Amino acid sequence: MSKNDARKKFNTWKQGEAPQPECTGDMMRLRSGLLQADIEANKYIDENESNSKKKEYLYDLRFGLGVYNLLNNEYDFKERQASNDEVWIYLSMNVVPDIVYHRWNLSETRYFSQSRRIWLKIIWWYVHLSWNGSNQDTYQLLNGFTTDEIVQLVERSGSSGYRLDVTREIMKQFSQLENRSNSLFRRVMKLNTARLKLVEPALVNGGIKKYVEELMHYFDEAKRSNKDSGSAKFVAGR
Incomplete structure (x- = not known):
């Protein structure tokens, strides 16, 4: 579905009313699966994360896992389709507009107008770029993150597209840091984007794991260097 067609349809919807789906056949079967993923995500959050202050993020993550597995396992969904905005716009506008509305x-x-804000697209890519082998392992890996990390990860594709092996290692290693923050993650992702223009991670001595370790430690080393420099100036001033 094109953005122009989506806009025409969007302009017919009324504020305060959840838009209704318009799909048949296989798309109705897909809708049933996505509705079930929505139900299971809400149930999981209610039963396991009821006291969390990040319910919206955790819902995005849990529902995102449901979307990811349903599309990949039952519809042979690949990166090629996932890179096509018109696929996501069709799903958002015709198949589950009510689910998007409730979020x-x-x-x-979040429906169609900005490629990097289409909600279904973002949560699929977030799971894909962070996949840790299984639903539960991926959920545990990403449980401590926030919506800010979704934006920072998905929007930094780089000039040559995503490096799946690198992003998954970044998410794995960052999740294990003791002192982590949104600002640190943002800086790590910016540094990675810059370095990928000059460095092939697989060719680093120690491979991708070592490349990511160096990203993680870069700001610690910079902080120590600045601290040592400040101490030296203080001593010299005395």
Whole structure:
């Protein structure tokens, strides 16, 4: 579905009313699967994360895992389809517009208007770029992150596209840091984007794991260097 067609349809929807799906056949079967993923995500959050302050993020993550597995396992969904905005716009506007509505109300950016804000697309890619072998292992890996990390990860594809092996290692190693923050993750991702223009991670001595370790430790080393420099200036001043 094109953005122009989506906009025409979006403009017919009424504020305060959940839009209704318009699909048949296989798409109705897909809708049933996505509705079930929504039910299971909400149930899991209610039963296991009821006291969390990050319910919206955890819902995005849990529902994202459901979307990811349903599309991949039952519809042979690949990166090629996942890179096509018109696929996500069709799903958002025709198959599960009500689910998108309950998460984002009538926000056109989350349905169709901005490629990097289409909600279904973002949560699929977030899971794909962070996949840790299974639903539960991926959920545990990403449980401590926030919506800010979703944006930072998905929006930094780089000039040559995503490096799946690198992003998955970044998410794995960052999740294990004792002192982590949104700002640190943002800096790590910016540094990775810059370095990928000059360095092939697989050719680093120690491979991708070592490349990512160096990303993680870069800011610790920079902090120590600045601290040592400040101490030296203090001593010299005395």
